[in-house]
Amino acid sequence: MKRIGVTLFAVALGLAGAVAVRADRPVPVQQAVIDGPAMPRTLSELGFFTGSPDRPADSLIAYELGNPLFSDYAEKHRYIHLPQGVAIKVGADGRIAFPVGAALIKSFGYRDGSGRLDTLETRVFLHRADGWLALPYVWNEARTDAVLKVAGARMPVSFADPSGERLDISYAVPNKNQCKQCHSRDGELSPIGPVWQEMSFPRAADRKRLMDDAWFAKDGLFAQARWDDPAKPLAERAGAYLKANCAHCHSRTGAASNSGLFYDEPVGPHPASGYLKRPVAAGRGSGSFEFIIEPGHPERSILLYRMHSLDPGVAMPEIGRATVHKEGMDLLTRWIAEMD
Amino acid sequence: MPRMNLLCAIALAAMAAPLAAEVHEVASGDGAQERLQEALILAQPGDEIVLGKGRFAMTDGLSLDVDGVTVRGAGMDETVLDFTGQQGAGEGLLVTSDNVTLRDFAVENPKGDGIKSKGADNIVYSRIRVTWTNGPSPNNGAYGIYPVESTGVLVTGSKVSGASDAGIYVGQSRDITVRNSIVEANVAGIEIENSRDALVENNIATRNTGGLLVFDLPNLPVMGGGNVILRRNLVIDNDTPNFAPPGNIVASVRRGTGILVMANDGVLIEDNILDNNPTAHVMVIAYTQPFDDERYNPYARNVMVGDNVFGRGGDDPQIDGKEMLLAAFGGALPPVMWDGVVEDGNGLMLAHGVQGWTLNLSRPGQSLVEAQPGPIDLVETEGWAFPEVGAPDDLESRIQ
Numbered sequence: 001m002k003r004i005g006v007t008l009f010a011v012a013l014g015l016a017g018a019v020a021v022r023a024d025r026p027v028p029v030q031q032a033v034i035d036g037p038a039m040p041r042t043l044s045e046l047g048f049f050t051g052s053p054d055r056p057a058d059s060l061i062a063y064e065l066g067n068p069l070f071s072d073y074a075e076k077h078r079y080i081h082l083p084q085g086v087a088i089k090v091g092a093d094g095r096i097a098f099p100v101g102a103a104l105i106k107s108f109g110y111r112d113g114s115g116r117l118d119t120l121e122t123r124v125f126l127h128r129a130d131g132w133l134a135l136p137y138v139w140n141e142a143r144t145d146a147v148l149k150v151a152g153a154r155m156p157v158s159f160a161d162p163s164g165e166r167l168d169i170s171y172a173v174p175n176k177n178q179c180k181q182c183h184s185r186d187g188e189l190s191p192i193g194p195v196w197q198e199m200s201f202p203r204a205a206d207r208k209r210l211m212d213d214a215w216f217a218k219d220g221l222f223a224q225a226r227w228d229d230p231a232k233p234l235a236e237r238a239g240a241y242l243k244a245n246c247a248h249c250h251s252r253t254g255a256a257s258n259s260g261l262f263y264d265e266p267v268g269p270h271p272a273s274g275y276l277k278r279p280v281a282a283g284r285g286s287g288s289f290e291f292i293i294e295p296g297h298p299e300r301s302i303l304l305y306r307m308h309s310l311d312p313g314v315a316m317p318e319i320g321r322a323t324v325h326k327e328g329m330d331l332l333t334r335w336i337a338e339m340d
Numbered sequence: 341m342p343r344m345n346l347l348c349a350i351a352l353a354a355m356a357a358p359l360a361a362e363v364h365e366v367a368s369g370d371g372a373q374e375r376l377q378e379a380l381i382l383a384q385p386g387d388e389i390v391l392g393k394g395r396f397a398m399t400d401g402l403s404l405d406v407d408g409v410t411v412r413g414a415g416m417d418e419t420v421l422d423f424t425g426q427q428g429a430g431e432g433l434l435v436t437s438d439n440v441t442l443r444d445f446a447v448e449n450p451k452g453d454g455i456k457s458k459g460a461d462n463i464v465y466s467r468i469r470v471t472w473t474n475g476p477s478p479n480n481g482a483y484g485i486y487p488v489e490s491t492g493v494l495v496t497g498s499k500v501s502g503a504s505d506a507g508i509y510v511g512q513s514r515d516i517t518v519r520n521s522i523v524e525a526n527v528a529g530i531e532i533e534n535s536r537d538a539l540v541e542n543n544i545a546t547r548n549t550g551g552l553l554v555f556d557l558p559n560l561p562v563m564g565g566g567n568v569i570l571r572r573n574l575v576i577d578n579d580t581p582n583f584a585p586p587g588n589i590v591a592s593v594r595r596g597t598g599i600l601v602m603a604n605d606g607v608l609i610e611d612n613i614l615d616n617n618p619t620a621h622v623m624v625i626a627y628t629q630p631f632d633d634e635r636y637n638p639y640a641r642n643v644m645v646g647d648n649v650f651g652r653g654g655d656d657p658q659i660d661g662k663e664m665l666l667a668a669f670g671g672a673l674p675p676v677m678w679d680g681v682v683e684d685g686n687g688l689m690l691a692h693g694v695q696g697w698t699l700n701l702s703r704p705g706q707s708l709v710e711a712q713p714g715p716i717d718l719v720e721t722e723g724w725a726f727p728e729v730g731a732p733d734d735l736e737s738r739i740q
Contacts, residue, residue: 150377150378150381150382151373151374151375151377151378151381152374152377152400153374154399154400154427170427172400172427172428175377175381175403176381177377177380177381177403177404177405177434177436178403178429180405180436181403181434181436184436187436187459252561255436255458257459257489257561258458258488258489258511258512258560258561258562260559260560260561270632271558271559271632271633272559276632277559278559278587278589278629279587279588280511280557280560280589281453281482281483281486281488281505281509281511282482282585282587282588283452283453283481283482283483283504283505283584283585283588284478284479284480284481284482284504284585285452285482285585286585286586286587286588287585287587288585288586288587289586289587290586290587291587302587311451312401312426312427312428312429312430312451312452313426313430313450313451313452313453313481314451314452318428318429318430318452319428319429322428
């Protein structure tokens, strides 16, 4: 029912656009601009959207993730652009290898009191012949086009979190380097989210389109537990949450490779998961506690201290968080409390 | 012969680079955050970013990810990047590219670390100042100058004070030189951790909790620290009470430690001047805490204390049983303190005339309650050979 409502709304908007603003006619995705070499100054040059963040090109493949990264409660919309005649490869771990010419697009926004989504920024990830290029775009006041902000941006944002509490934050759009901080594997840019078994597709035809031509390293990829699925064991949910929120840096090839704390590996009672591991370079981030995870003691575990903090220099993740993810912290607190 | 060719190629590349390079000037004032960050992102390899005089009010951490860029200010007191109002990021400036030169500017009051360079090979820090202006405080960031996971590191003519961990910290790296720098009022002055082939020379370490630290810690991707030379440093008056947030390894450093070696293989300490370090001028110990890492060696091995000038010290040690120890040793402890823990006959070596005392412990992590303090009784080491260590020469030539 809800779905029909959304569709009707979109159709109505589309009609209104066609009548009132000729410039809003759909244009195809601009493959030549994706392929480079320039950094497009405006998002419209890429043709991913038609005059509004609410009108993605029909050829884009929308997808969702079971365990998304927490981004200050922002609502995120994710799309894949796959050029004609090429296909993805799905690795043994489900990680998708995209062909050159592909692009990933992710929009961030908040809903206002009436439930209307207001999109603030869109980040694109272009796969060029010389590697991936990450570019952040901030939508203009009228939300008709977005402008490249290589140095990032800050903007005041006010919204209600799921518990109904109103939050006023300084929302940060990452700069181009910060994109790479999270998206770095062995010093090269790389996608994070698209892992086959974690993805779902609102349009069934999209899944089929991706799958029909795809090459799979192996059959039988199993999704992790969803972090918010109460039917699943706490440890699995916590592991999935830590992987989604920490593993992009906390891996042996990521930005936190020097930490010795790794969440892209099975989470368990060993130092690499934080279990009775002492801090290395935490400084005041230790909060005066001795261990990253002290079993049975969430209140003395550095992991939770840092994920609860909003103080730069203490807060984890280091970028992209200006609020506390209460629901995520509840999960990790229960998990550590029950550990022995 | 192939080596000559390679050197020629490097020389040519070095000469060619400045011709193509561009200079981008960034002034302080409105919008400095965005203008400077944009310059750092849009720079091409070989370019130089010149910071004007004055205070740059920063609102977020900065980052540089382009190889071969020089960031140059008008002097460590003239160009100040002020992070007092920083809202995000774990450090003031993050460098993740190779062959970068940072020179002649200051970073003040970053919320986390000062300048971190990670996986940034052949980096030069020259005449950089990092200061927490409120003095020693556990609320200050951890490290002032923080190269990690890098090969080729030169820190020279720099100055750090107020770090709640180490002023200059080099971790999980190799081919390192730290020289001609001043570290004052930090918990640790200079720390070389899980690193190899490091030269620490001609520095002044004063008013820290501990002056110069050489550590190897477990559960890190890079371990096996060693081949470290500490020479011709002035290590004096390191008497600031430890202000590190508990939980960090340096929180265990005792006030008044001149040089501390913990779990390393091959450390040479010679020609330093050490004065008024009230716990110990030199302390050599095994890693003290329990650990779960079979790749890790907790012993201090092949540590050589050569000729140094030892002034007053060991006269107010932060050690249990202090009065008894002072009475037993005649009012001041000998300059070298050792835990006595030896892996395989390869622990501590002393040059002629170097006096020390030992806890006479036998295994890493053994309780101090079981210590049996007494004078060190070792055969003097006469001559010792040590490999040449330090940053590649061309790093130094970059700032001539």
